[in-house]
Amino acid sequence: MTSGVGAPTRASISARTLRTDRWWLPPLLTNLGLFAFVAYATVRSFMGKWYWVEDYGYLTPFYSPCLSESCLPGSSHFGTPLPELPGWIPLGFVALPFLLGFRLTCYYYRKAYYRSVWQSPPACAVAEPHASYSGETRLPLIVQNAHRYFFYVALLVSVVNTYDAVVALTHGLGVGNLILLTNVVLLWAYTLSCHSCRHIAGGRLKHFSKHPVRYRAWTLVSKLNVHHMRLAWTTLGTLVLTDLYVMLVASGAISDLRIF
Amino acid sequence: MPYKAKFKVWRGDAESGELRDFLVEVNEGEVVLDIIHRLQATQAPDLAVRWNCKAGKCGSCSAEINGRPRLLCMTRMSTFTEEETVTVTPMRTFPVIRDLVTDVSFNYQKAREIPSFTPPADLAPGDYRMQQVDVQRSQEFRKCIECFLCQNTCHVVRDHEENKEAFSGPRFLMRAAELEFHPLDTADRVPSAQEDHGLGLCNITKCCTEVCPEHIAITDNALIPMKERVADRKYDPVVWLGSKIFRRSKT
Ligand code: SF4
Numbered sequence: 001m002t003s004g005v006g007a008p009t010r011a012s013i014s015a016r017t018l019r020t021d022r023w024w025l026p027p028l029l030t031n032l033g034l035f036a037f038v039a040y041a042t043v044r045s046f047m048g049k050w051y052w053v054e055d056y057g058y059l060t061p062f063y064s065p066c067l068s069e070s071c072l073p074g075s076s077h078f079g080t081p082l083p084e085l086p087g088w089i090p091l092g093f094v095a096l097p098f099l100l101g102f103r104l105t106c107y108y109y110r111k112a113y114y115r116s117v118w119q120s121p122p123a124c125a126v127a128e129p130h131a132s133y134s135g136e137t138r139l140p141l142i143v144q145n146a147h148r149y150f151f152y153v154a155l156l157v158s159v160v161n162t163y164d165a166v167v168a169l170t171h172g173l174g175v176g177n178l179i180l181l182t183n184v185v186l187l188w189a190y191t192l193s194c195h196s197c198r199h200i201a202g203g204r205l206k207h208f209s210k211h212p213v214r215y216r217a218w219t220l221v222s223k224l225n226v227h228h229m230r231l232a233w234t235t236l237g238t239l240v241l242t243d244l245y246v247m248l249v250a251s252g253a254i255s256d257l258r259i260f
Numbered sequence: 261m262p263y264k265a266k267f268k269v270w271r272g273d274a275e276s277g278e279l280r281d282f283l284v285e286v287n288e289g290e291v292v293l294d295i296i297h298r299l300q301a302t303q304a305p306d307l308a309v310r311w312n313c314k315a316g317k318c319g320s321c322s323a324e325i326n327g328r329p330r331l332l333c334m335t336r337m338s339t340f341t342e343e344e345t346v347t348v349t350p351m352r353t354f355p356v357i358r359d360l361v362t363d364v365s366f367n368y369q370k371a372r373e374i375p376s377f378t379p380p381a382d383l384a385p386g387d388y389r390m391q392q393v394d395v396q397r398s399q400e401f402r403k404c405i406e407c408f409l410c411q412n413t414c415h416v417v418r419d420h421e422e423n424k425e426a427f428s429g430p431r432f433l434m435r436a437a438e439l440e441f442h443p444l445d446t447a448d449r450v451p452s453a454q455e456d457h458g459l460g461l462c463n464i465t466k467c468c469t470e471v472c473p474e475h476i477a478i479t480d481n482a483l484i485p486m487k488e489r490v491a492d493r494k495y496d497p498v499v500w501l502g503s504k505i506f507r508r509s510k511t
């Protein structure tokens with residue numbers, strides 16, 4: 001360590017950090033959380049079944065929009081412009097890459113995986129293990145600057161998911177509907193609390209006083225934005241929960257509790 | 261209840277140094293700076309420490325306590341158990357002068373590199389008029405006490421001495437943001453933030469925000485909004501085109 005805290009002019013202290021708290025715990029939990037979600041989402045996306053409950057109109061967000069002729073009858077709320085797909089292509093393949101990109105370039109997730117996966121830095125005032133560092137100035141990380149484009153697509157997908165959840169209500173009301181609706185509301189909250197959204201809503205203005213409506217929008221998004229991290233994790237949770245519920249009902253493992 | 265606390269304090273200079281053990285009295289209500297002063301008064305009269313206000317407002321007493329960058333005068337002894345050893349070192353990003361005192365001129369250098377407030381040329385100083393909603397974003401950043409704890413903690417320079425030239429650090433990227441958001445500032449701060457002050461090196465891992473004793477949301481309110489503005493100008497062809505067509509880049 002001669003480049004960082006071990007550099008010649010600095011106070012000579014050999015320890016990488018003198019922190020005595022459990023600074024390694026948050027990055028570890030982040031890694032476990034992200035890994036668990038990625039594992040679950042991968043398995044489910046490629047499973048190709050139990051994504052649609054015909055009787056109640058439940059469609060899991062992982063398969064929405066389902067646009068191919070391979071989709072189960074009824075699950076394609078927007079028609080089937082695409083032909084049958086080989087089994088190894090996830091049926092949700094139209095939206096999934098954008099949703100992945102949206103979360104990968106999200107300012108919060110960046111913080112999370114730079115700290116946990118890449119250890120840069122693992123925690124504040126804990127020396128990182130890398131010899132050199134160029135931040136987000138070069139490829140591939142310079143691509144993070146495209147986050148706003150993923151945000152635009154994510155808005156569209158939120159509309160699609162909302163449509164799915166509302167259409168399901170035409171079949172009556174069950175616990176599944178409540179789960180779908182909760183998930184959609186939280187997805188909206190996560191998407192709208194995005195830092196790029198905050199910038200687009202009004203953050204980019206120099207004079208708020210000349211744009212009262214956008215100032216109001218910026219104020220609202222700013223209020224949500226404070227909770228962005230919490231929403232990022234909550235929506236990972238609700239996505240898994242929603243999908244799991246649809247899977248269990250679709251496979252017949254449990255039956256949906258109907259209210260009417 | 262007074263008790264004897266175990267302290268480890270770094271003593272030395274640019275050549276060499278080490279952590280020295282001390283056993284020192286602690287009374288109710290004291291902060292770490294009080295204990296350092298007691299060490300000066302009793303066991304280590306030549307111990308160097310910088311301080312001034314003892315109220316968390318002058319930003320002089322920045323150091324690292326149990327490895328965490330903090331103000332000595334704002335860290336209460338009651339946050340430690342009586343058995344715990346309290347380790348105090350100078351900030352580990354700047355060259356050390358002696359004991360707990362470091363040379364923070366890196367920060368003054370970076371401060372000078374940011375062009376100062378640039379009002380419209382035809383506006384006399386007494387004629388500045390602005391609305392509260394327009395200045396409020398900049399005002400949060402004015403709470404800064406220039407303790408440089410954020411500069412010290414930022415891994416871009418803490419872990420990579422060679423980045424010091426290219427990177428101005430969170431404090432001064434925030435200064436660029438403060439002026440960029442200011443309703444009467446006419447200078448173009450965005451390209452220079454990226455090119456001259458190294459905004460692209462920041463990976464928004466938020467350690468600056470975590471250590472700021474003034475609780476300024478440096479990353480969320482200054483760095484990310486500046487990154488978004490850089491994206492507008494450098495990485496977003498649609499916004500770039502829009503600003504050419506509608507000429508609204510200064511709204
Ligand atoms: S958020 Fe950026 S400026 Fe702040 S400590 Fe992290 S890398 Fe440095």
Ligand code: SF4
Pocket residue numbers: 403404405406407408409410411431468471472473474475476478
């Ligand atoms: S921004 Fe906060 S941490 Fe940084 S110098 Fe100012 S007061 Fe200190």
Ligand code: FES
Pocket residue numbers: 102105106107108109147151190191193194195196197228
């Ligand atoms: S979604 Fe997290 S910042 Fe945009």
Ligand code: FES
Pocket residue numbers: 311312313314315316317318319320321322331332333334
């Ligand atoms: S002595 Fe002024 S901030 Fe600590």
